[in-house]
Amino acid sequence: MEGVDHLAHERNKSEFDVDAMKIVWAGSPHAFVVSDRISKLVASDPGFRKDNRSTLSRKELFKNTLRKAAYAWKTIIDLHLSEEEAAKLRFYVDEPAFTDVHWGMFIPAIKGQGTEEQQQKWLPLAYKMQIIGCYAQTELGHGSNVQGLETTATFDPQTDEFIIHSPTLTSSKWWPGGLGKVATHAIAYALLIVGGREQGVHGFIVQLRSLEDHSPLPGMTVGDIGMKFGNGAYNAMDNGVLRFDHVRIPRNQMLMRVSQVTCEGKYKQSDVPRQLVYGAMLYVRQTIVADASCALSRAVCIATRYSAVRRQFGSQNGGPETQVIDYKTQQSRLFPLLASAYAFRFVGEWLKWLYADVTQRLQANDFSTLPEAHACTAGLKSLTTTATADGIEECRKLCGGHGYLCSSGLPELFAVYVPACTYEGENTVLLLQVARFLMKTVSQLGSSKKPVGTIAYMTRVEHLMQCRCGVQRGFAELSADLVEAAVAHCQLLVVSKFIEKLQQEIPGKGVKQQLEVLCNIYALFLLHKHQGDFLSTGCITPKHAALANDELRSLYSQVRPNAIALVDAFNYTDHYLGSILGCYDGNVYPKLYEAAWKDPLNESVVPDGYHQYIRPLLKQEIRTARL
Numbered sequence: 001m002e003g004v005d006h007l008a009h010e011r012n013k014s015e016f017d018v019d020a021m022k023i024v025w026a027g028s029p030h031a032f033v034v035s036d037r038i039s040k041l042v043a044s045d046p047g048f049r050k051d052n053r054s055t056l057s058r059k060e061l062f063k064n065t066l067r068k069a070a071y072a073w074k075t076i077i078d079l080h081l082s083e084e085e086a087a088k089l090r091f092y093v094d095e096p097a098f099t100d101v102h103w104g105m106f107i108p109a110i111k112g113q114g115t116e117e118q119q120q121k122w123l124p125l126a127y128k129m130q131i132i133g134c135y136a137q138t139e140l141g142h143g144s145n146v147q148g149l150e151t152t153a154t155f156d157p158q159t160d161e162f163i164i165h166s167p168t169l170t171s172s173k174w175w176p177g178g179l180g181k182v183a184t185h186a187i188a189y190a191l192l193i194v195g196g197r198e199q200g201v202h203g204f205i206v207q208l209r210s211l212e213d214h215s216p217l218p219g220m221t222v223g224d225i226g227m228k229f230g231n232g233a234y235n236a237m238d239n240g241v242l243r244f245d246h247v248r249i250p251r252n253q254m255l256m257r258v259s260q261v262t263c264e265g266k267y268k269q270s271d272v273p274r275q276l277v278y279g280a281m282l283y284v285r286q287t288i289v290a291d292a293s294c295a296l297s298r299a300v301c302i303a304t305r306y307s308a309v310r311r312q313f314g315s316q317n318g319g320p321e322t323q324v325i326d327y328k329t330q331q332s333r334l335f336p337l338l339a340s341a342y343a344f345r346f347v348g349e350w351l352k353w354l355y356a357d358v359t360q361r362l363q364a365n366d367f368s369t370l371p372e373a374h375a376c377t378a379g380l381k382s383l384t385t386t387a388t389a390d391g392i393e394e395c396r397k398l399c400g401g402h403g404y405l406c407s408s409g410l411p412e413l414f415a416v417y418v419p420a421c422t423y424e425g426e427n428t429v430l431l432l433q434v435a436r437f438l439m440k441t442v443s444q445l446g447s448s449k450k451p452v453g454t455i456a457y458m459t460r461v462e463h464l465m466q467c468r469c470g471v472q473r474g475f476a477e478l479s480a481d482l483v484e485a486a487v488a489h490c491q492l493l494v495v496s497k498f499i500e501k502l503q504q505e506i507p508g509k510g511v512k513q514q515l516e517v518l519c520n521i522y523a524l525f526l527l528h529k530h531q532g533d534f535l536s537t538g539c540i541t542p543k544h545a546a547l548a549n550d551e552l553r554s555l556y557s558q559v560r561p562n563a564i565a566l567v568d569a570f571n572y573t574d575h576y577l578g579s580i581l582g583c584y585d586g587n588v589y590p591k592l593y594e595a596a597w598k599d600p601l602n603e604s605v606v607p608d609g610y611h612q613y614i615r616p617l618l619k620q621e622i623r624t625a626r627l
């Protein structure tokens with residue numbers, strides 16, 4: 001029945017202060033108030049409905065996304081929302097759109113790589129959305145290998161301009177979000193050529209479309225690259241293709257914080273590391289880690305609530321069947337994902353601090369922590385997105401057949417989420433960056449200081465690399481093993497940041513205790529999963545492995561009575577979850593049944609096509625029918 005909380009019995013089992021945990025999850029009392037208010041504002045506004053998305057064609061989906069983006073912007077202006085509130089509104093609208101790239105990449109690139117003068121010119125236009133930007137780095141032929149990009153930017157001292165050109169088919173810009181149909185400007189990455197000399201890849205602000213009638217400017221061939229994975233909402237994003245035909249831009253539209261080109265045609269490399277050209281990627285990678293905790297927590301919330309609602313087998317003397325959340329197999333699949341959602345939340349908080357710290361240092365021309373920041377953002381982006389994509393799929397499977405319905409919210413969540421393993425740095429490529437950082441760290445330790453902890457094994461690897469073949473060839477030969485080492489290094493980071501979080505003051509009855517249980521689950525699950533490595537290196541004995549397994553089962557039993565309260569702490573509205581299986585009141589079956597009849601296929605009792613195709617079949621008239 002509507003209005004009845006079918007999960008009340010579960011909520012009454014909770015052993016901790018859920019409201020206090022909501023504040024821990026949000027990050028602070030202020031962050032909770034903003035999130036709570038904005039999520040309810042979005043959920044209560046029909047202009048932001050999303051339950052009809054799966055029935056829209058791609059063009060309808062795209063146009064609806066433009067409508068929502070414009071409506072969101074009007075809401076932000078009308079309600080005088082702050083930048084923080086506006087970002088939360090875009091988050092809870094939950095629609096992949098050009099605004100993600102405008103705010104998440106175009107603006108950070110100008111802030112990170114533009115001079116003061118360039119920031120003063122372009123940022124006010126971008127903040128007021130008087131221009132709409134995209135981040136055009138990837139090409140048809142190159143994405144991971146940034147230094148392999150083929151678009152050229154040739155300086156013409158006669159006119160004090162750069163000539164942007166796509167010399168080959170593979171140099172076509174390909175994938176940039178917002179590029180296909182919406183963006184008026186791009187940060188375009190191109191190989192700089194000055195005085196006939198190649199100077200590496202740099203960023204350029206290029207206007208793509210007229211601000212009067214939105215038509216592509218001369219020399220631009222631009223469009224959408226076509227349908228993407230599944231029928232998911234990511235098809236609302238116009239990932240585009242763009243070819244430049246000798247497009248001229250003023251010299252002052254090269255982003256010149258890192259390097260400069262003078263009007264005389266002199267290339268100047270300031271003492272800022274070349275890698276700052278990659279700065280926007282550092283920013284996005286750290287936001288992606290926070291996004292991973294959000295996406296995984298959504299899937300876990302759905303699967304946990306449904307696992308408490310669903311009963312299957314185990315009826316005693318005609319009594320109720322067993323809740324599937326009580327099966328140890330369900331717990332051993334679900335609760336490590338619940339623990340991971342919290343673990344990624346806290347490592348994401350730390351990474352946000354690390355990014356802010358490195359940004360502050362860079363402003364003072366202190367580049368000492370840039371390598372560490374790169375390794376951490378790259379490694380944690382890779383680790384958390386892989387675990388989250390796998391975790392969303394596991395949550396779908398934990399919900400049985402109903403998990404495969406669009407109305408469960410899980411297929412869409414998976415389809416929209418999985419490209420995170422590829423964009424902003426393909427996950428293996430990023431782990432190789434971490435491996436390179438680890439190797440460099442080890443080689444710098446020198447003979448007097450042996451590596452310890454998770455990089456102790458690197459001594460053997462380093463010896464092997466140096467004696468058997470050159471370091472470069474050794475690295476390539478052992479890259480698959482080094483990627484595993486990189487994952488282990490990042491897992492250590494996640495566990496250690498969870499432990500550090502527990503050393504902080506955490507108010508609320510039973511809250512810290514619950515987090516300690518989740519931290520232990522996360523760590524022991526990893527030990528169980530990788531016990532082969534731990535055993536073969538003598539880090540643990542078979543007895544330790546058995547003890548860990550026993551302790552895991554005990555910890556699952558401790559989480560069980562608190563599971564619903566732990567996902568309630570995410571404080572997601574039913575609108576944001578977009579899932580009948582995960583609805584707050586647990587009233588699943590009537591809602592599933594009601595939703596089925598809303599499908600367009602049920603608009604007629606006899607389906608279109610019956611008379612043309614089915615009836616001839618049934619009446620054995622198929623031989624003569626015109627198909």
Ligand SMILES: CCCCCCCC/C=C\CCCC(=O)SCCNC(=O)CCNC(=O)[C@H](O)C(C)(C)COP(=O)(O)OP(=O)(O)OC[C@H]1O[C@@H](n2cnc3c(N)ncnc32)[C@H](O)[C@@H]1OP(=O)(O)O
Pocket residue numbers: 087100101103104105135137138143144145146147177275276278279281282284287288370371374422423424425426429433436440
């Ligand atoms: C409101 C918030 C919303 C935000 C979310 C928006 C989401 C929108 C949806 C999707 C957006 C997706 C956008 C994209 O995908 S943009 C394109 C992303 N592309 C990539 O990530 C490319 C990956 N490739 C690279 O980063 C580089 O090519 C490389 C793999 C790192 C190789 O670099 P390079 O060829 O220069 O050479 P090296 O490996 O030799 O590196 C040289 C040294 O530089 C150091 N390095 C490399 N990268 C960085 C960095 N980013 N920062 C700092 N330092 C870096 C590297 O460690 C080497 O140092 P060393 O000391 O060892 O010499």
Ligand SMILES: Cc1cc2nc3c(=O)[nH]c(=O)nc-3n(C[C@H](O)[C@H](O)[C@H](O)COP(=O)(O)OP(=O)(O)OC[C@H]3O[C@@H](n4cnc5c(N)ncnc54)[C@H](O)[C@@H]3O)c2cc1C
Pocket residue numbers: 101135136137138141142143144145174175176177239419422423424425426427428429432
């Ligand atoms: C949904 C989506 C949105 C995107 N948005 C944008 C955007 O807004 N702007 C933008 O510029 N780009 C965007 N991209 C492009 C994205 O950044 C690239 O796809 C990504 O960087 C991966 O590069 P790639 O496609 O060239 O993969 P590749 O590098 O070709 O990867 C293919 C395979 O080769 C392997 N590989 C590659 N190099 C090595 C190596 N050195 N050693 C070992 N293995 C290797 C990879 O691990 C992978 O298995 C987007 C992509 C997607 C899917």
